[in-house]
Amino acid sequence: QLQLQESGPGLVRPSETLSLTCTVSGGSISSGSYYWGWFRQPPGKGLEWIGSIYYSGTTDYNPSLKSRVTISVDKSKSQFSLKLTSVSAADTAVFYCAKGAGTTVAVGAHWGQGTLVTVSS
Amino acid sequence: DIVMTQSPDSLPLSLGERATINCESSQSVFYTSNNKNYLAWYQQKPGQPPRLLIYWASTRESGVPDRFSGSGSGTHFTLTISSLQAEDVAVYYCQQYYTPPYSFGQGTKLEIK
Numbered sequence: 001q002l003q004l005q006e007s008g009p010g011l012v013r014p015s016e017t018l019s020l021t022c023t024v025s026g027g028s029i030s031s032g033s034y035y036w037g038w039f040r041q042p043p044g045k046g047l048e049w050i051g052s053i054y055y056s057g058t059t060d061y062n063p064s065l066k067s068r069v070t071i072s073v074d075k076s077k078s079q080f081s082l083k084l085t086s087v088s089a090a091d092t093a094v095f096y097c098a099k100g101a102g103t104t105v106a107v108g109a110h111w112g113q114g115t116l117v118t119v120s121s
Numbered sequence: 122d123i124v125m126t127q128s129p130d131s132l133p134l135s136l137g138e139r140a141t142i143n144c145e146s147s148q149s150v151f152y153t154s155n156n157k158n159y160l161a162w163y164q165q166k167p168g169q170p171p172r173l174l175i176y177w178a179s180t181r182e183s184g185v186p187d188r189f190s191g192s193g194s195g196t197h198f199t200l201t202i203s204s205l206q207a208e209d210v211a212v213y214y215c216q217q218y219y220t221p222p223y224s225f226g227q228g229t230k231l232e233i234k
Contacts (some may be wrong), residue, residue, distance in 0.1 A: 002124070024125065028181075038172075046214065046225055046226075046227050046228050047163075047165075047171065047225045048215055049216075049222060049223040049224070049225075050222075060221060061221075062221060062222040063221060063222055064222060064225075093167075096170050096171075098140070098170075101161075101173060101182070102176075102178050104159075104176065104218055105218060105223070106216075106218045106221075106223035107161045107173065107176050107216065107218050108173060109173050109182065111170035111171060112167075112170065112173075113170060114170050
């Protein structure tokens with residue numbers, strides 16, 4: 001059964017870089033033509049798509065975050081990663097990784113449990 | 122950017138009742154070249170990640186009970202739960218994936234009256 005697990009620091013200082021990794025198990029990140037995405041949800045608020053990466057490495061980012069976001073994939077480790085630079089308190093959120101549904105770019109069919117990242121000094 | 126607006130914000134219903142949640146997009150999410158609406162619905166329970174229910178506006182994800190159905194086209198969409206069960210208490214979100222940023226509605230909280 002496919003499982004996704006987010007990992008990374010739970011606390012990041014303002015102006016620093018947030019780095020998260022999503023490890024995929026029970027399936028290969030290289031099998032099939034799927035997108036793999038990152039989403040976030042500030043506490044008590046709604047969902048936001050951050051960006052997605054195709055298994056080949058092609059990326060698609062939310063324009064509002066594009067200048068600060070990098071998503072990469074390491075097929076050998078069955079992982080994909082998120083880097084968000086110059087963070088502020090507004091970036092505090094639960095971050096989710098997800099596997100795309102079919103050929104869609106940003107529809108999450110299988111989700112990790114999420115990890116809370118707090119931006120604070 | 123496409124703005125997604127859901128109604129109502131909160132929906133209190135009794136068990137067994139029909140639930141109808143609406144989602145309106147600020148522009149059409151229908152792609153004429155493939156005749157598809159780029160609209161998805163999710164269910165999110167407290168402390169859990171979202172669960173995909175419906176995509177392409179009306180295609181039920183594998184494993185989703187058939188009491189959940191999606192309809193609509195263009196800019197107006199509806200998620201219907203034919204007979205409300207206790208386990209359906211959750212927040213429901215619509216999402217357009219027609220053009221980035223792939224935006225979500227603000228959510229509709231479904232609760233038992």
